[in-house]
Amino acid sequence: MxxxxxxxxxxxxxxxxxxxxxxxxxxxxxxxxxxxxxxxxxxxxxxxxxxxxRSKDELCLTVLDRIHDEQVALIAEALAGADGMEGLLAAFQTWAERSIGDEAWTALEVEFATNARRDPHVRAELAARDKAIRDTIAGLLTGYAERFGITLPMSADDAATALLSLGIGLGVQRAIDPTIPVNVLPDVIRIFAGVR
Structure with a gap:
């Protein structure tokens, strides 16, 4: 060797x-x-x-980046074979049922974010990552809106913020009570798309 x-x-x-x-x-x-x-x-x-x-915070940021990358890969894989708007939403819901509300991941995100409030550098790092996620969501929304001829009821940036906030809140709720359904998230996307 x-x-x-x-x-x-x-x-x-x-x-x-x-x-x-x-x-x-x-x-x-x-x-x-x-x-x-x-x-x-x-x-x-x-x-x-x-x-x-340099620090435990830097190591945790790297771990969170790894988790986020893994989730992006899982959602990309789920959406890759989907056909049409309903197919995409069904694939998204399947991913959401598996991922949103994962107790360990949700607890880590919340605990780390809560601790970050004391450190401006870590807060800035988390804010930059959050913006990157929102930008990615906004780009997807824009692309799918163009693909399906949909006019979003608000800017793609605002819609991305709303959907990410809903997803995070739903994740916390599902970590507490896993019986809470995830369908509210794809249902809100349907409302944004005007196909409900």
Whole structure:
């Protein structure tokens, strides 16, 4: 077996730290998971963590980016085979039923965002990520509106903010009570599309 280069070794270490942190943050929560625990569970020293991340906040932002990327891939996969507006909404609802309200993911997002209120840098990082998500949603709305000849009842940016806010709120509610149905989200999209 060929020996890893220094860059490959560093990338492997970083990947293992991110995956371990993701597991621990989702399982135990952000506050109680120390960088030392992440290092121990991954089989590295605390110094290895600090050589890859400036802080626990930076590591958590990386974990949240990973989770968001995974969810984007899942939703893209779900929508890829969908046909027509109703097919897209049905595929979206299937993804939403699996993902919106995931207890561990929702708890991590809420806990981290709540802690971020004390740190302007972390708040700015979260705000930038939130804007990127809203921009992506707005782009999708614009594209689908053009594709299906729909006039949105408000700007795509405002509709994206409304839908993301509804999705986040629904996620928190479903984390508390998983019996709350997700169909309200595709139903609101239908109202925006004027096809209800």
């Amino acid at each position: 060929a020996r890893l280069t220094r860059a490959e070794s560093q990338a492997r270490t970083r990947e293992q730290l991110v995956e371990t942190a993701k597991l621990l943050f989702l399982r135990d929560g952000y506050s109680v998971t120390s960088l030392e625990k992440v290092a121990d569970e991954a089989g590295y020293s605390k110094g290895a963590v600090y050589s890859n991340f």
